[in-house]
Amino acid sequence: MASALVLGAAGGVGRAVVARLAAGGSHVVAVDLDPMVCQLPGVHAALAGDATEPAVIGRAFDVAPEPPSVLVHALLHELRAPLGELTPAQWHKVFDVGLVSAWQAAAELVRRKGAGPASVVLVGSVHAHGAAPDCAPYAVAKAGLGALARAAATEWGPLGVRTNVVEPGFVPVERNAHRWRDPAARARVEADYPLGRLCSPEEIADVVAFLAGPSSSYVNGVCLPVDGGYLAALPEVTKADAAGPRS
Template sequence: MEKRRTAIVTGGASGLGHAVVKRFIDKGYAVAMVDVAEEKGKELANQLSEKGAEVHFIGGDVTDQGQARDIAKRAFDVLGDIHILVNAAGIIRRTPATDVKDTELLAVLQVNLNGTVYMCQAVQPYMAQAEDGAIVNFSSMLAHYGSENLLSYAASKGGIVQVTKSLAVSWAKYGIRVNSVSPGYIETPLSSGATQNPAFRERILSRTPQGRYGKPEEVAAVIDFLTSREASFVTGVVLPIDGGLLAGDPMLYPPATPIA
């Protein structure tokens, strides 16, 4: 009988991270939901547990390498194994490139890039011991094309692409697969200020062959596949989830300036 699957999801108390948590729960996985928002995270974990899910909230800051190791250890202690890591924690800042200060650049890189590296390092010994592991990192469309006012964010997400490929090559011998997703424009409560703006909506949907925004559940479904046994020969991949946006001709569809 196959062991129960276990997963850590950072940024699991909101947005796409929480969609992944719910997807894994629906499959019967035991999940460690990690977030800096402790009050919200505990409340969500309690609500899910009351419905019969095995969810453990772990508060912690992935930008601290020591805390990342502690998160992994606490997750292993409550889950018994660590099969899956999804690095969904992230922040975004919108600033003209000439105005980006070191505090912004460092903050965005620390959460999005360094936090991802620290969590991958932290789970590696547990996955290597079991010779079974699947990691999915969150990149972005901004790793593939340029856009105004998002220098820090684009730098962090471009770094994720290379981190993913490097770890996929380095850790294949331990039975660990490492992939990444690049979501397009996904409609979430946090993004509704931009996605519901009429001018922004028209510009983005005109560039997207499918003519619509994505749903968090669609991102979670792709991550579910990448972390499943069915994807056992898939590693080092950076997979867009964008309704065909990146497949379009950039000369016909120039990158849109995001609206805050």
């Protein structure tokens, strides 16, 4: 069986990825700052620790039964503040968790990989392609994952390592529950998506598994939106706007 390392394994998407990879036969090592990671079923090993720390990543690789051939990075730190009021420390925190740790873990996979191919899958966001008020650090970090994947594809492709990004739209998980548990709020979010519904964590996990596995063996350095057509759609034109200019 192949070994897979999942960072951010206790989050909504991370849990679904763990379940999907384990069901596919992988020995999964799950890492998260949340101690709940130790209660995930079906994993080979679980570590409750800060995956931005090289020592924690080192331990995760050490407990794998063989050098992991799959790395999934699903870490994020979400900080909301107006652009002009952010501090350097706030920027650094978001980048360290959401971007720098992805590079650290991927570089460790490359250092430790066995003779066969390997796959790195980074969980990005549609925020990499657009802006929302008070979300600048998050958006910049997610955009950085795309640049990281392209750099890694170029440098590590000759070593047999593929690096790709999956970019979800709105996925209903605990951290954004205030936007989908209320029926009216959920309806407003769903209206932004051409498919007219939200994406489940399991749908993201299926795409992660595709990018991690042999079915995508010639896919390298891409950012794949999984957003129900959100990025493809132009903003809705309201009836008032369609009626013509207003004085």
